[in-house]
Amino acid sequence: MKLSKDGYMQMSLEAIIAANPEKNIITEFQEPDRDVTKNKLLSNDRLKNVNAMKTGNVMVADYTNAIRGSLELADLYDKVAAFIHPEIFGGK
Numbered sequence: 445m446k447l448s449k450d451g452y453m454q455m456s457l458e459a460i461i462a463a464n465p466e467k468n469i470i471t472e473f474q475e476p477d478r479d480v481t482k483n484k485l486l487s488n489d490r491l492k493n494v495n496a497m498k499t500g501n502v503m504v505a506d507y508t509n510a511i512r513g514s515l516e517l518a519d520l521y522d523k524v525a526a527f528i529h530p531e532i533f534g535g536k
Contacts, residue, residue: 457490468496471507478504503527
């Protein structure tokens, strides 16, 4: 991981591979179609053995809501909680 010039932590592909997460939440800034970003990760050959990619457990959150907050921050928290613990929110 490295700190960006703006002070945000960025994970390299190598760090994601080493961590091998079961779920992955990333932020996207002003991307009109979050599925495009998600599909880029899911189809990345270097990440194909990461558990989250194999199972499709990837969530793309809006950067502005996730980092800076907005009126929709509570909705984002609900979505993240349901993604991490779907069994509590009626999911699988």
